[in-house]
Amino acid sequence: MWRGLRNLPARAARGPRRPSMRPSSGTPTPASGATIFALSSGQGRCGVAVIRTSGPASGAALRGLTASGDLPPARSARLRLLSDPRSGEPLDRALVLWFPGPRSFTGEDCAEFHVHGGPAVVSGVLQALGGVPGLRPAEAGEFTRRAFAHGKLSLPEVEGLADLIHAETEAQRRQALRQLDGELDQLCQGWAEALTTALAHVEAYIDFGEEDNLEEGVLEQVDSTVQALQVALGTHLRDARRGQRLRSGAHVVVAGPPNAGKSSLVNLLSRKPVSIVSPEPGTTRDVLETPIDLAGFPALLSDTAGLREGVGPVEQEGVRRARERLAQADLILAILDASDLASVTSRHFLDTVVTPTGPQNACGSSQRFLLVLNKSDLLPPEGPDPDPDLPPHLLLSCLTGEGLDGLLGALRKELAAVCGDPSTGPPLLTRARHQHHLQACLDALGCYKRAKDLALAAEALRVARGHLARLTGRGGTEELLDVIFRDFCVGK
Template sequence: MWRGLSALATQAAWAPLRLCARCSTGAESLVPRSTIFALSSGQGRCAIAVIRTSGPASGLALRSLTALREPPPARKACLRLLRHPCSGEPLDRSLILWFPGPHSFTGEDCVELHVHGGPAVVSGVLQALGSVPGLRPAEAGEFTRRAFANGKLSLPEVEGLADLIHAETEAQRRQALRQLDGELSQLCQGWAKALTKALAHVEAYIDFGEDDNLEEGVLEQADRDVRGVEAALGSHLRDARRGQRLRSGANVVVTGPPNAGKSSLVNLLSQKPVSIVSSEPGTTRDVLETPVDLAGFPVLLSDTAGLREGVGAVEQEGVRRAHQRLEQADIILGVLDASDLASASSRSFLDTVVAPLVAQSHNSGGQRLLLLLNKSDLLSANAPACDTALPPHLLMSCHSGAGMDHLLQALKTELAVVCGDPTTGPPLLTRARHQYHLQGCLDALGHYQLATDLALAAEALRQARRQLNHLTGGGGTEEILDLIFQDFCVGK
C-alpha cells in the first residue's frame, strides 16, 4: 500500500469513493489535516499547468481524482482522466506523477498533476482537490518550508532556490544554482566538522590530560585545525560584499561634463529612452536610475547631472546629488567629448574627478573607473584620436555604436571583479545574514586561547560552531525563517 498513509487513511483512500464532506460522514476525520495543494506553475493561460500536493493524504487525493486501484509507478508519468470526486464530472486528461516520501522534494508523499493551462481547467482541478478531506490550499513558500523542515534542503539552499526563482541575469542564475547545489552549506559543514573535532580534542585533554591514553600533539592538531578555519573565514569575509552585489545589483554611475553624451550612453546601455537627450547643456538635473542587465550581471545604472558650476539653484542641486552618487558607486563611467578635450569643463573633470579616482585605484583598490571618450565619429581622419596624457580609456560613439563591444567587454571584466565570478572560486556570500554569522564565528574564535584557559577555549569553539549552525539552519528562529520564506510564491 502507498507509503505515508496511516491504516485508516489507506482504507479511506482505496474504499469506494465517499470523499466530499457533502457526500459522506465521518470520512474526513480519517485523514490527517496536513496535506497541502497549490498551482505551482505561473498564473494565466498557458499550454501546461502544474498542480501539486504534499502530505500524507496525497495518495488519497490522487485516488479521489483518478479512481486508480493501485498506485502508479513512482516518478513515472502516466496519462489519466481526472474526475471531480463528488459529481464524477470529467475535468481534464492529465499527466500524473507520484512521488512517495521520503524521496520527493518535500520529503513527504507528493503528487503532480500536469493539466491543460486554461483558467477553467486549473480552477476546476483546484476545487476538486479542495473537496478531498484532509487537503487545504498551501501558503506561500510552504512546499519549500516543508523540504527544509524535513532535512531535504539547508537554509542556504532554500535561499539559493529563492534567488534562482528571482534571477534576472546569467550571473545571478549561475550563483543561485551553485548555492542551491549546496556549495555554501558544504563549506560551512566542513568548517563545523573541523571545529567539532578540535572541540573533542580540547575536551578530551581537559578530562584525561593527566593520563597516558591520549596521543601526543592532540592540542597542537586542534590548534592547527582552528587556525585553518579562522584563515578561511577571514578570506571569505574580505570579499567586499561581492555576493550581495551580485544578488542585488552593482551601482554603475555615468558622470562627466555637460554635453559629453552621458544620457545617450545610458539610453544605449539600457536599450530604452531613460534620459532626455538634448544639445542644451544641463538637461539632466536629477539622478535617473534604471536596472540593466550588463554582460550578464545585474546593474543599477544611474545618469547624473553634468559636473559644472550650476547656473541655477536646481542645477546646483543636481550637481550636488551627482557628487553624492559618485561616492556610492561601485563602477564609474566617466564620459568626455573626444572632440572637445581641451575645453575647460573637460580639463576640470579630468583634474577633479578622474585623477583622484585613478590614484585611489592604484593605492587601495577602491572604486573602479572606466574613462570613455565619446563622439569619436566627430573626429577627423587626420586628427589625433586623443590626448596622450590621458589615463587609459576607451574610444566610442554613442551615435554610431562604434566601440560598444569593447565597452561591454570592459564592463564585464570590471563587474566580475566587483560582483565576483559565479563560475569560479569558492561560493559567494549573497546575503547579509551569511556575513553576520561568519563574522560571529570569527569573533568567537578570537577568544580561543589554548595557552590561557582550556575551558574558555572550549567554550569559544562551541560558540563558533553555534554560529555556523545558525547559518545552515540548525538553530534558526521562527522570525528568521518567516523572513526568508516570505519572498516565495504560493506553490513553491
C-alpha cells in the same frame, strides 16, 4: 597559549563535570501532518500548468481525482482523465506523476497534475483538491519549508533556490545554481567538521588528560586548526560585499561634463529611453536610476547631472547629488566628448574625477572606473589627438553604436571584479545573514585564542560551531561523542 594550564589537573582546569552532551536535533519539523496543495507554475493563461500536493493524503488525492484504485509507477508520467471526486464531473485530461516519500522534493509523498493552463481548468482542479479530506491550500513557501524540515535542503540551498527563481541576469543564475547545488553548504560543513574535531579534542583533554591516555600534541593540533579557520573565514568575510552586489546589483554611475553623451549612453545600455536627450547643456538636473542587466551582471545604472559650476540653484543641486552618487558608486563610467577634449570642462573633469588612482569613495577605498570617449563618429579617421595625460580609454559612438561591443566586454570584466565571477573561485556570500554568522564564528575563535581556561576555550569553540550550524540550518552536538571515541583510544 596553553603554557601554565598543562601544570593544572585537567579536572581542575575545567571545573565540575558537565552533564552528558546529548542534545536534541536542531532540525525543524512540519507543524502538522496536513497535506498541502498549490499551483506551482505561474499565474495566468498558459499551455501547461503544474499543480502539486505534498503530505500523507497525496496518494488519496491522486486516486480520487483519477478515479483509479492504483497509483501510477513512481516518477513516471501517465495520462489520466481528472474528475471531481464529489460530483464526478470531468475536469481535464492531464499528465499525473507520483513521488512517494522520502524520494521527493519535500521528503513527503507528493503528487503532480500537469493540466492545461486555462484559468477554468486550473480553478476546477484546485477546487476538487480542496474537497479531498485532509488537504488544505499551501502557504507561501511551504513546500520549500517542508523540504528543509525533512533535510532535503539546507538553509543556504533554500536561499539559492529563491535566488534562482528571482534571477534576472546570467551571473545571478550561475551564482544561485552554485548555492542551490550546495557549494556554500559544503564549505560550511567542512569548517563545522573541523570545529567538531577540535572541540572533541579539547573535551577529551579535559576529561581524560590527567590519565595520560591521550596522544601528544592534542592541543597544538587544535591551535593549528583554529588558526587555519581564522584565515579562511577572514578571506571570505573580506570578499562578502561582492556576493551581495551580485545578488542585489552593482551601483554604476555615468558621470561627465554637460553634453558629453551621458543620457545617450544610459539609453543605449538600458535599451530604452530612460533619460531625455537634448543638445541643450544641463538637461539632466536630477539623478535618474534604472536597474538593468549590464553585460550579464545586475546593475543599478545612474544618469547624473553634468559636472560643472551650475548656472542656477536647481542645476547646482543636481551637481551636488551627482557628486554624492560618485562617492557611493561601485563603478564609474566617466564619459567625455571625444571631439572636445581640450575644453575647460573636459580638463576639469579629468583632473577632478578621472585620476590615475581613481577617485576615493566614502569608505576611502579606490573605486573602479572606465573612461569612455563618446562621439567618435565626429573624429577624423586618425582618431583623437594623442594626449599623454589621457588615461586608458574606450572609443564609442552612441549615435552609431560603434564601439559598444568593446565597452560591454570591458564592463563585464570590471563587474566581475566588483561582483565576483560566479563561474570561478569559492562560493560567494550573497546575504547579510551569511556574513553575520561567519563574523560571529570568527569572533568566537578569537575568544578561543584569548582564553586562559580550558573550559572557556571549549565554550568558545562550541559557540563558533553553533554559528556555522545556524548558517546552514543544522544543530546538535551528538556527533561529538562519535568523534571522541573514533579519534582516541580512551583508557588504552
